Amino acid sequence: MDEQREVKVQNPWHRPVVIFLAGVITGGIIIMVAISVIQYKPLPQKYKYGIVLDAGSSHTSVFIYEWPAEKENNTGMVRQKHTCNVEGKGISSYSNNPVGAGRSLQKCMEEAKKTIPAHRHHETPVYLGATAGMRLLKMENEDASEKVLESVAHSLKSYPFSYQGARIITGQEEGAFGWITVNYLSKNLRKPTGTLGALDLGGASTQITFVPQQEIESQDNSIDFRLYGNNYHLYTHSFLCYGKDQVLKISMGKKMESTFKADETHPIELKDPCFHPGYNLTKTAGSVFDTPCMEGVKMANGSFFHVGTGNWSQCQQSIRKVFNTSYCPYSRCSFNGIFQPSVDGNFGAFSAFFFVMDFLNLTSDSLDITKQNLSTYCSTPWKKIVQNHPKTKEKYLSEYCFSATYILTLLEDGYKFTSKNWKDIKFIKKIEDSDAGWTLGYMLNLTNMIPAEAPDTPLMPYGGYVAFMLLFSLLILVLLLMVYLYFRRSSRTAQKDII
Numbered sequence: 001m002d003e004q005r006e007v008k009v010q011n012p013w014h015r016p017v018v019i020f021l022a023g024v025i026t027g028g029i030i031i032m033v034a035i036s037v038i039q040y041k042p043l044p045q046k047y048k049y050g051i052v053l054d055a056g057s058s059h060t061s062v063f064i065y066e067w068p069a070e071k072e073n074n075t076g077m078v079r080q081k082h083t084c085n086v087e088g089k090g091i092s093s094y095s096n097n098p099v100g101a102g103r104s105l106q107k108c109m110e111e112a113k114k115t116i117p118a119h120r121h122h123e124t125p126v127y128l129g130a131t132a133g134m135r136l137l138k139m140e141n142e143d144a145s146e147k148v149l150e151s152v153a154h155s156l157k158s159y160p161f162s163y164q165g166a167r168i169i170t171g172q173e174e175g176a177f178g179w180i181t182v183n184y185l186s187k188n189l190r191k192p193t194g195t196l197g198a199l200d201l202g203g204a205s206t207q208i209t210f211v212p213q214q215e216i217e218s219q220d221n222s223i224d225f226r227l228y229g230n231n232y233h234l235y236t237h238s239f240l241c242y243g244k245d246q247v248l249k250i251s252m253g254k255k256m257e258s259t260f261k262a263d264e265t266h267p268i269e270l271k272d273p274c275f276h277p278g279y280n281l282t283k284t285a286g287s288v289f290d291t292p293c294m295e296g297v298k299m300a301n302g303s304f305f306h307v308g309t310g311n312w313s314q315c316q317q318s319i320r321k322v323f324n325t326s327y328c329p330y331s332r333c334s335f336n337g338i339f340q341p342s343v344d345g346n347f348g349a350f351s352a353f354f355f356v357m358d359f360l361n362l363t364s365d366s367l368d369i370t371k372q373n374l375s376t377y378c379s380t381p382w383k384k385i386v387q388n389h390p391k392t393k394e395k396y397l398s399e400y401c402f403s404a405t406y407i408l409t410l411l412e413d414g415y416k417f418t419s420k421n422w423k424d425i426k427f428i429k430k431i432e433d434s435d436a437g438w439t440l441g442y443m444l445n446l447t448n449m450i451p452a453e454a455p456d457t458p459l460m461p462y463g464g465y466v467a468f469m470l471l472f473s474l475l476i477l478v479l480l481l482m483v484y485l486y487f488r489r490s491s492r493t494a495q496k497d498i499i
């Protein structure tokens with residue numbers, strides 16, 4: 001008995017000093033983990049905001065972007081918070097009433113005031129970029145285009161935001177910033193992987209932008225960027241007058257030129273294979289010829305019956321006449337004597353490319369099947385089309401056959417996509433929550449949010465750091481426990497041996 005008591009007293013694990021040490025180590029680990037978690041816990045996010053107005057030929061949209069204040073130089077951080085479609089037509093339609101252009105923005109700008117927290121208003125930049133509609137108005141009437149721009153500038157300055165300018169952007173900027181937008185949102189810019197080409201189809205112009213394999217033979221089509229430490233050598237071209245609304249006018253104008261005889265008394269019939277059989281609407285020649293894009297086409301006047309015949313291949317024949325492929329001063333061209341290297345890699349096709357192909361459910365088949373389906377759609381009687389889509393605006397509805405035929409012709413005959421690389425074209429509206437378009441790229445560029453060199457990043461992201469600390473501490477605890485159990489067992493064995 002005396003011997004046993006003696007051994008118990010000698011057991012080192014029951015000494016208070018050992019218990020104390022074990023307690024201190026365990027407590028230390030808990031405190032260490034707690035501090036590291038608290039210290040590195042992200043502070044409540046502070047957001048910054050930016051506003052870009054896309055003053056397109058057909059309408060104006062207001063985009064509000066937001067991003068975490070402390071992460072503004074990281075890719076994929078800016079997201080679209082809100083959009084507002086301005087009521088009515090594009091600002092270029094206000095050439096006879098410039099004041100109306102500024103006034104048209106009021107509702108959406110009031111919405112912007114409500115969307116962005118008041119304490120951020122004064123530091124929120126607001127930009128307006130006008131595209132092809134205003135380029136055309138400037139060609140037609142420079143004075144009117146300046147008055148419209150003054151009017152929208154005056155309107156934007158009346159809000160509490162930081163006004164940064166209202167201007168007509170170039171076609172090159174429109175193409176390049178569309179490319180930056182889709183690649184920023186797809187997080188392609190900091191990776192060595194390939195980039196996404198950008199195809200934009202508006203009402204009055206269309207843009208194609210991509211990184212080509214071949215040399216760019218014309219200076220006008222070449223643009224260079226250094227983003228996040230990588231150099232990008234882009235091919236870009238914007239075809240003014242090749243947006244879908246303008247091409248509809250040109251192709252109708254050409255049909256009228258070849259059908260209408262000079263001595264004929266109006267109204268007469270214009271048979272149109274791009275419109276459904278049974279479609280018949282009286283239109284004025286003035287509504288077709290009211291554009292500077294019709295240069296060289298003999299003008300008609302009076303009114304006419306626009307009569308659909310619904311024949312896809314004849315429609316395509318008529319649209320082909322809009323592309324001039326008779327000359328090319330380079331090794332290869334798209335059309336109208338414009339240099340274009342062969343298309344390469346994946347492409348994101350947005351705006352009207354998406355609206356039209358998505359509506360017709362033509363976004364996922366092979367080129368051949370797409371053509372067959374479109375042919376069937378175009379020959380469907382107008383009455384049936386209206387019955388099937390009672391809620392769609394008739395103006396949009398009547399033009400889908402033409403628009404999709406133009407899209408296929410532009411992509412295949414114009415840009416030289418083939419049935420082989422047709423699947424490389426992805427028809428997209430948004431990436432994550434943000435619309436594909438030039439506006440985001442424009443803002444990122446003007447706010448210097450895409451640095452030329454890649455910013456330094458912490459070795460480990462926050463989540464990884466916390467997980468690492470927890471695992472590491474757990475490992476130490478398990479080790480301590482194992483050491484404790486090992487010594488306890490060996491001391492018991494020693495006790496038994498003694499007994």
Ligand SMILES: Nc1nc2c(ncn2[C@@H]2O[C@H](COP(=O)(O)OP(=O)(O)OP(=O)(O)O)[C@@H](O)[C@H]2O)c(=O)[nH]1
Nearest residue numbers: 056057058059131132202203204205243351352355
């Ligand atoms: N079907 C359909 N068409 C649309 C829709 N929104 C716009 N459009 C039409 O699609 C065409 C292109 O629209 P946008 O991309 O907004 O063109 P835009 O920016 O006004 O014109 P650009 O200045 O040439 O870029 C125009 O003919 C519009 O009328 C939509 O929701 N559905």
Ligand SMILES: [Ca+2]
Nearest residue numbers: 056131202351
């Ligand atoms: Ca546009």
